[in-house]
Amino acid sequence: MKRLALILALIAAPAFAVEPDEVLDDPALEARAREISAGLRCPVCRNESIDESNAGVSRDLRLYVRERLLAGDSDTEVVRAVVDRYGEYVLLKPDTSGANLILWLAAPALLVLAGGVAFISIRRRASGPEDRLSEEEEARLRDLLDR
Amino acid sequence: MLIELGHFALILAFVTAIVQMVVPLIGAQKNWRGWMAVAEPAATAQFLLTGFAFAALTAAFVTSDFSVALVVANSHSLKPMLYKVSGVWGNHEGSLLLWLLILAGFGACAAWFGGDLPEKLRARVLAVQASIGVAFYAFLLFTSNPFLRVAVPPFDGQDLNPLLQDPGLAFHPPFLYLGYVGLSMSFSFAVAALIEGRVDAAWARWVRPWTLAAWLFLTIGIALGSWWAYYELGWGGFWFWDPVENASFMPWLFAAALLHSAIVTEKREALKSWTVLLAILAFSFSLLGTFIVRSGVLTSVHAFANDPERGVFILAILAVFTGGALTLYAARAHAMQAKGVFGLVSRESALVANNVLLAVSALVVFVGTVWPLVAEMAFGRVLSVGPPFFDAAFTPFFVALALLLPLGTLMAWKRSQGGRLMRQLMPALALAAALLLLGYALGSGRSAFGPLGLALGGWVLGGAMVDLWARAGRGAVAARLGRMRRLPRADWGRALAHGGLGVTIIGISGLLAWQREDIRVAEIGDSWTLGRYEITLQAVRETEGPNYLTTMAEMSVQANGREVATLYPEKRFYPVAGMPTTEAGIDGGLWRDVYLVIGDPQDGGGWAVRSHLKPMAAWIWLGGILMALGGVVSLTDRRMRVAAGARRAPAPVAAE
Numbered sequence: 150m151k152r153l154a155l156i157l158a159l160i161a162a163p164a165f166a167v168e169p170d171e172v173l174d175d176p177a178l179e180a181r182a183r184e185i186s187a188g189l190r191c192p193v194c195r196n197e198s199i200d201e202s203n204a205g206v207s208r209d210l211r212l213y214v215r216e217r218l219l220a221g222d223s224d225t226e227v228v229r230a231v232v233d234r235y236g237e238y239v240l241l242k243p244d245t246s247g248a249n250l251i252l253w254l255a256a257p258a259l260l261v262l263a264g265g266v267a268f269i270s271i272r273r274r275a276s277g278p279e280d281r282l283s284e285e286e287e288a289r290l291r292d293l294l295d296r
Numbered sequence: 297m298l299i300e301l302g303h304f305a306l307i308l309a310f311v312t313a314i315v316q317m318v319v320p321l322i323g324a325q326k327n328w329r330g331w332m333a334v335a336e337p338a339a340t341a342q343f344l345l346t347g348f349a350f351a352a353l354t355a356a357f358v359t360s361d362f363s364v365a366l367v368v369a370n371s372h373s374l375k376p377m378l379y380k381v382s383g384v385w386g387n388h389e390g391s392l393l394l395w396l397l398i399l400a401g402f403g404a405c406a407a408w409f410g411g412d413l414p415e416k417l418r419a420r421v422l423a424v425q426a427s428i429g430v431a432f433y434a435f436l437l438f439t440s441n442p443f444l445r446v447a448v449p450p451f452d453g454q455d456l457n458p459l460l461q462d463p464g465l466a467f468h469p470p471f472l473y474l475g476y477v478g479l480s481m482s483f484s485f486a487v488a489a490l491i492e493g494r495v496d497a498a499w500a501r502w503v504r505p506w507t508l509a510a511w512l513f514l515t516i517g518i519a520l521g522s523w524w525a526y527y528e529l530g531w532g533g534f535w536f537w538d539p540v541e542n543a544s545f546m547p548w549l550f551a552a553a554l555l556h557s558a559i560v561t562e563k564r565e566a567l568k569s570w571t572v573l574l575a576i577l578a579f580s581f582s583l584l585g586t587f588i589v590r591s592g593v594l595t596s597v598h599a600f601a602n603d604p605e606r607g608v609f610i611l612a613i614l615a616v617f618t619g620g621a622l623t624l625y626a627a628r629a630h631a632m633q634a635k636g637v638f639g640l641v642s643r644e645s646a647l648v649a650n651n652v653l654l655a656v657s658a659l660v661v662f663v664g665t666v667w668p669l670v671a672e673m674a675f676g677r678v679l680s681v682g683p684p685f686f687d688a689a690f691t692p693f694f695v696a697l698a699l700l701l702p703l704g705t706l707m708a709w710k711r712s713q714g715g716r717l718m719r720q721l722m723p724a725l726a727l728a729a730a731l732l733l734l735g736y737a738l739g740s741g742r743s744a745f746g747p748l749g750l751a752l753g754g755w756v757l758g759g760a761m762v763d764l765w766a767r768a769g770r771g772a773v774a775a776r777l778g779r780m781r782r783l784p785r786a787d788w789g790r791a792l793a794h795g796g797l798g799v800t801i802i803g804i805s806g807l808l809a810w811q812r813e814d815i816r817v818a819e820i821g822d823s824w825t826l827g828r829y830e831i832t833l834q835a836v837r838e839t840e841g842p843n844y845l846t847t848m849a850e851m852s853v854q855a856n857g858r859e860v861a862t863l864y865p866e867k868r869f870y871p872v873a874g875m876p877t878t879e880a881g882i883d884g885g886l887w888r889d890v891y892l893v894i895g896d897p898q899d900g901g902g903w904a905v906r907s908h909l910k911p912m913a914a915w916i917w918l919g920g921i922l923m924a925l926g927g928v929v930s931l932t933d934r935r936m937r938v939a940a941g942a943r944r945a946p947a948p949v950a951a952e
Contacts, residue, residue: 153474166531167905168895169817190411196538241682243667248675254666256660256689263652268671271645274637 166201168208171214182215185227189214190239198241299364302352303443306393309345309400310433312338316403316426320419320938324491332415335422336407342429343397343404350384352444357384358536362448366390366442369841372455372872374843382466383456388590388606389442391469395586396432398470398477402506403429405526406481413502421481428480431613439606455872457841464524472517472544476582478510479547482554483579483621486572490624493631495568502562503575505931507558514925518544519920530878532891532908534807534916535573537686542665546658550578553654556647564644564709565635570651573625573637580618581658587667639711644703653697658817660690660864698752698801701794702759706766724758732804738810749805757798760791789930796922803915811910819902826908829890834862836894836903844868846879849894849903853883865894889913 167186173179186200191207199207199214210231217227231239275287316338323331356364357380358372371380372389379386385394403425410418461466485503489495521541528536535541554574561571561805568872638644664681671677702724706717731754735747767787768780814826823832834850847867853860863881870877881892888911895904 159405164778167815169815169898172815188682190682196680196682201533237677237679239680241680242682242684243679244690246528248671248677249679252663252671252681252685253689255663256656256693259659260652260693263656264649267645267648267652268640271638271640271648 157229166203166207171208171211171215173219178215178218179223182211182218185214185218185224186211188228188241189231190241192235192239298352298355299361299445300444303441305345305352306349306433306437306443308770309342309349310395310430310437312342312345313400313426313429313433316342317423317430318821319423322424324416324419324423326672327416329415332419335419335426338426339400339403339407339422340586342426343400346393346397346400349443350393352379353390353393353612354384357381360453362451362453363445365444365446367452368446368453370456371453372843375456375461376842377729378463378466379456379461382460385469385473386456386460389436390438391473392432392436392440393442394470395473395477396429396436398473399425399429399432399480402477402481406506410502410566417485417488417492417499417507420491421484424482424487426615428484431616435606435609435613437470439609451870452525455870458825458844458868458870458873458875458877459528460636461870462528464520464528468517468524470517471513471520472474472515473516475510475512475551476547476585477515478506479551479575479582481506481788482510482575483617486575486622487621489572490621490628493628495561495572495632496563497565500558500571501935503571504555504558504562507551507554507575507929508931511548511555512924512931514544514548514551515924519924522920523917526913527880527882528877529808530880530893532811532880534804534913537664537683539665540585540589543588544659546581546665547578547585549654549658549661550574551583553651553658554578556650556654558752560644560647564638566580566638566644567651568632569625569629572629574651574655576618576621576625580614580621580664582722583610583614584618587611598630638709641707641712641714643704643707643709643712645706646700649700650697650704650736652845653693653700657690657693657697660693661686668720695752698756699798700758701797701836702762705763705790705794707760717949721759721762723765724755724762727758728752728755730754735809743809746805746809750802751834753798753800753802753805755798756801760795760798763794764791772936780951784935785928785933789926789928789933791926792929793926795918796924796926797917799915799922800919801914803917803919806912806915807910812905815872816905817898817900817902818905822902824907826907827888828855829860829909831890831892831907833903833905840866843872844870849881849892849905851881851892851894851905853890853892861890863890863891863892867894884914886912886914 157206167183173182176266189199189210191197191199191202191204191210193204193206197207197229199210202244214227214231217230222230228240237243243252319338320332320335321330323334325833327407332586353364353366355361356367357371358377359369360367360380362368362371366387366389367383370390383390385391405424406418406421406425410421413421482503485499489499496553500791501604518541522546524533525536526532554571557567557571557574560567587607590606590610654664664686667681670677688702702721703717706720728751732747732751735750764780764783764787765776767783768776770776814824816824818824818833820833820835823830825831830853832852832854834852836847837849839846843870849865850862851865852862861883863883865881866879868877868879869875878893881894883890888909891907891908891910891913893906895906897903
């Protein structure tokens with residue numbers, strides 16, 4: 150119970166994420182830093198990005214990201230540097246490597262499949278086999294009319 | 297004593313539910329009227345007994361009876377009365393009891409107002425409803441008894457999680473549960489229909505009001521939760537794609553799909569088996585949501601009350617009901633022959649597209665929510681799926697849905713003409729174009745998404761207005777307006793709900809594209825500008841609330857030298873729970889919110905202060921309110937009341 154309370158206190162103290170002293174002077178660089186931080190997960194929190202979290206490690210990571218940016222790294226280089234340290238766990242948007250393709254393609258695949266099935270079955274029904282009579286019925290109809 | 301009586305009533309309700317599950321089902325199978333007739337009084341009794349149990353627990357919370365373990369763990373004598381009451385469902389055991397109370401309530405409603413249902417269908421529906429109850433009564437009584445006493449009552453309680461001590465969140469769970477559990481009615485109808493082997497227009501007509509009610513409660517519940525996150529968590533975010541949020545969002549998407557496919561089943565006798573499948577899926581995802589929340593299997597911000605062992609029990613319930621229903625479906629679905637024939641460009645097709653897109657959107661949410669679990673177990677990869685994924689993967693489908701929506705509402709049944717449709721929708725297109733230009737004129741400079749989002753919202757909102765206008769027939773403007781007033785309420789409900797979606801889209805686009813933020817250290821008396829506002833930190837005081845300590849800042853907001861508002865953002869600390877919370881100071885408005893947060897005192901003097909300008913924020917929840925209102929207005933339509941089985945009107949059993 151005490152541990153739970155501690156965890157809750159950690160995650161529920163949202164008062165401050167980005168501290169004033171972290172903010173970079175160059176607004177363009179700062180905007181990039183924010184963008185990158187929003188995509189990196191705080192390694193010790195529940196489902197928070199380092200941009201939202203006020204855990205110590207998140208602050209360290211935010212500072213690290215800004216340090217790399219000041220050193221002239223590109224956005225992807227910064228992200229790769231963080232992933233190299235902490236593993237893909239910190240990526241809030243998983244890459245498309247290996248099994249992750251399932252994650253990315255499941256929905257589009259279902260859309261194509263369901264859309265295809267719906268299209269074909271509506272087309273078939275619209276062309277109306279139910280409206281028309283089968284050959285046997287036609288024959289029977291002729292038979293009845295001729296009589 | 298009252299507690300023991302409550303416990304006893306709960307056990308009796310359990311037994312009653314078992315009777316209600318078994319006897320009417322056998323009666324319906326053997327055609328024994330007496331056995332079928334058991335369902336109705338049993339449903340009433342079960343509801344009253346569960347209601348008594350719930351009242352007993354509530355009484356314990358209200359009187360702060362610290363001999364009850366649950367009250368000790370979740371209440372405190374100093375807590376305001378509202379939160380003493382909401383504390384009843386602010387925990388695992390109590391929330392499940394509320395879940396059961398609502399389940400029994402829906403069952404009782406079906407018994408009371410379902411007089412027009414065919415006898416057998418009603419008996420089977422009530423039996424299936426009771427079987428869900430049996431599973432959850434067992435779960436509650438055997439693993440999570442809320443009525444346990446403590447041997448030595450402590451002097452005071454441990455307090456409710458302070459984050460939950462908030463008016464927005466006090467009523468968030470009941471609405472969400474009304475939605476989750478409301479879908480159990482659709483599920484019971486679906487399973488009963490499968491047992492019966494018959495789905496017709498009349499069946500769809502009975503299912504629709506229940507689904508609509510569930511959907512509208514879910515809408516309110518989700519909107520309340522999102523509003524709470526906005527002002528309470530202190531980030532000014534309104535949706536985090538948190539597993540628990542997703543757990544409520546998936547049933548919402550499925551309920552929306554079911555709502556639309558049931559219309560096709562009722563009006564055109566088509567899509568029958570798909571409608572039944574959706575009804576099963578919608579409730580299954582409600583159960584999945586319960587599982588996710590209660591087991592804590594997917595760790596998230598919301599993990600207030602979870603326990604892995606209980607998770608296994610719920611997983612078993614989920615497996616039995618979903619697996620059982622789907623097996624029944626596989627065995628019986630072929631018995632449901634579709635009758636209606638329709639063309640490729642028709643309202644039926646548009647509703648099929650709506651269903652496909654909603655189901656695919658729900659799948660995105662589902663896959664994203666469980667993927668970390670699957671990837672770890674199956675592929676040994678520890679990874680995260682967060683908001684950036686959902687933003688990228690979910691949005692395209694929902695945009696497609698919004699693009700199609702106005703077209704679908706104006707299409708005719710069976711066969712429609714594209715050309716006429718576009719002519720009718722010119723005003724909506726004009727509104728969208730105007731908003732697009734306005735968006736570019738405002739110039740976010742950041743991305744094209746803002747203006748495009750505004751245009752999309754305008755398209756949906758305009759489409760809803762055109763829908764009403766087109767339904768008013770032809771002729772002079774005055775005559776049309778007069779006829780518009782007399783349109784059936786269902787038409788108004790549809791337009792309101794669709795318009796609400798447009799309003800929400802506008803709100804989200806505006807907020808995300810044009811929000812501004814300022815982070816700084818401010819000394820008392822410092823001023824800074826944010827957009828066209830000038831904000832001044834006037835004072836910071838330490839005071840005390842009923843059960844918390846607070847650091848309260850006084851900040852004034854001025855525009856062009858005129859006072860706009862004085863806001864009091866707070867940093868609270870709840871000593872009993874040992875937790876801090878943020879209370880943002882918000883000046884709300886139709887066009888923008890000024891959102892201020894006070895942080896920690898700095899070493900070099902001054903306070904960390906964050907100020908946000910959140911344009912159009914109110915529109916997000918305004919849209920939610922409109923959607924829910926649309927649901928309410930539709931429910932009051934005479935056709936729906938007839939369907940739900942109000943006493944006055946004779947039942948139209950035959951299809952249209």
